[in-house]
Amino acid sequence: MTQAPSPAAPRRGHPQARRHARHRALLAAGAALLAAGLTACATGSPADGSSGSGSAPQVVVTTNILGDVVEQIAGDEAEVTTLMRPNADPHSFEISAQEAALLDDAELIVSNGLGLEEGLQQHLDRALDGDATAVVAGDHVRVLDYSSADAAGAPDPHFWTDPQQMIAVVDAVEAELVRVPGVDAAAVRANAEAYRGELSALDREMAEAFATIPEDRRALVTNHHVFGYLAERYDFRLIGAVIPGGTTLASPSAAELSELAAAIEEAGVPAIFAESSQPDRLVQVLASEAxxxxxxxxxxxxxxxxxxxxxxxxxxxxxxxxxxxTDGLSR
Incomplete structure (x- = not known):
C-alpha cells in the first residue's frame, strides 16, 4: 500500500508559516510561566513559619571583639553584622543612619553595655525600647569596678581580657540565638560548645605563659584602664594608667603624669603598654618622665x-x- 506523501512545509514568510511560528512562541511562553509558577510554589513560605525569602536571620553586634565571638557561635545559621570597624575605638566610634536602621530590623542585638559604646548609646536605647531581642554582655559577666581613684565605683567594661568571663557571654548569646526563628538550634549549640573549648584552652595558655614572669615584675601600666579583669584572673598588680578614668576620651594632667612616673620608677617595671588603636605619644612622654x-x-x-x-x-x-x-615584663 502506498503511503500518501506528507504535505510540504509552508515556505518561510508564507501566512501559514507565520501562524505556526506564533503558535510555537505562545506554547513556549506558557511553558515558562508554568515553570515559574511551580518554582514559586516550591520556594514559598516554609512550614516552620520563616520568611521563605532564603535570607538568614539578622544579628547585629556593636563591637568587633563581640562580633567575632558571635560569628563563631552563629556559624552559617545567621548573618552577623558588626557595626564597629577594625582598629576603631569602642568609646568613640559612630555609625551611619543606614547602620542605625539595621538595629531596628535585627532579630537579635548583641552589645557590651557597661558604658562602653559611648558614641552609640542613643541608637541602642532606641532599638532596645522597641521589640528588639538583645543580649547585653555586661549583664551576664561578673562585673568588676575600676580600681583607680579617678574611676572608682564605675563598672569596668573590658571583661574580654579574661577568657573565662567570655564563656559567660557565649552562654548568653547561645541561649538567645537558638530561639531566633529559622536558626538550627542544634548547630548553634554545637558551635557554642566548640568555642567554649577554645576559650578554656586560651585561658590555660595564658596562665602558663604569665606564670613564667618573675613575681616582682608582674605589674601593668597601660595607656588607659583596660586590664582589671586580666590582672585579677592572672595575679598582676595594676600600677596605673596614663589616661585617667575608664575611657580613652579623657586626658591626664601634668601632676597625674608625674605621680604615675614616680610609681613606675618605684615598681621598677621594664615595660609599659599602649593600645594599638590609640597614639602612644602620652605613653612615650610618661616613659621619659619616669x-x-x-x-x-x-x-x-x-x-x-x-x-x-x-x-x-x-x-x-x-x-x-x-x-x-610576657616578653615585655620578663626582660
Missing part, C-alpha cells in the same frame, strides 16, 4: 585589626597580647 629605661610595647586591647595586622580574631588578639606582655 627617668628610667622603660620600653613601650603595643597591645591590641580595645579593637580587632584588619586581617594580617596581628589581631583579626579574639583568640589571635589574646594570644598576641599574652606573648607581648
Amino acid at each position: 627617668g628610667v629605661r622603660v620600653d613601650v610595647v603595643e597591645l591590641f586591647t580595645e579593637s580587632l585589626t584588619e586581617p594580617g595586622e596581628g589581631a583579626d580574631s579574639y583568640l589571635t588578639m589574646m594570644r598576641a597580647n599574652t606573648e607581648r606582655v
Whole structure:
C-alpha cells in the first residue's frame, strides 16, 4: 500500500508559516510561566513559619571583639553584622543612619553595655525600647569596678581580657540565638560548645605563659584602664594608667603624669603598654618622665585589626597580647 506523501512545509514568510511560528512562541511562553509558577510554589513560605525569602536571620553586634565571638557561635545559621570597624575605638566610634536602621530590623542585638559604646548609646536605647531581642554582655559577666581613684565605683567594661568571663557571654548569646526563628538550634549549640573549648584552652595558655614572669615584675601600666579583669584572673598588680578614668576620651594632667612616673620608677617595671588603636605619644612622654629605661610595647586591647595586622580574631588578639606582655615584663 502506498503511503500518501506528507504535505510540504509552508515556505518561510508564507501566512501559514507565520501562524505556526506564533503558535510555537505562545506554547513556549506558557511553558515558562508554568515553570515559574511551580518554582514559586516550591520556594514559598516554609512550614516552620520563616520568611521563605532564603535570607538568614539578622544579628547585629556593636563591637568587633563581640562580633567575632558571635560569628563563631552563629556559624552559617545567621548573618552577623558588626557595626564597629577594625582598629576603631569602642568609646568613640559612630555609625551611619543606614547602620542605625539595621538595629531596628535585627532579630537579635548583641552589645557590651557597661558604658562602653559611648558614641552609640542613643541608637541602642532606641532599638532596645522597641521589640528588639538583645543580649547585653555586661549583664551576664561578673562585673568588676575600676580600681583607680579617678574611676572608682564605675563598672569596668573590658571583661574580654579574661577568657573565662567570655564563656559567660557565649552562654548568653547561645541561649538567645537558638530561639531566633529559622536558626538550627542544634548547630548553634554545637558551635557554642566548640568555642567554649577554645576559650578554656586560651585561658590555660595564658596562665602558663604569665606564670613564667618573675613575681616582682608582674605589674601593668597601660595607656588607659583596660586590664582589671586580666590582672585579677592572672595575679598582676595594676600600677596605673596614663589616661585617667575608664575611657580613652579623657586626658591626664601634668601632676597625674608625674605621680604615675614616680610609681613606675618605684615598681621598677621594664615595660609599659599602649593600645594599638590609640597614639602612644602620652605613653612615650610618661616613659621619659619616669627617668628610667622603660620600653613601650603595643597591645591590641580595645579593637580587632584588619586581617594580617596581628589581631583579626579574639583568640589571635589574646594570644598576641599574652606573648607581648610576657616578653615585655620578663626582660
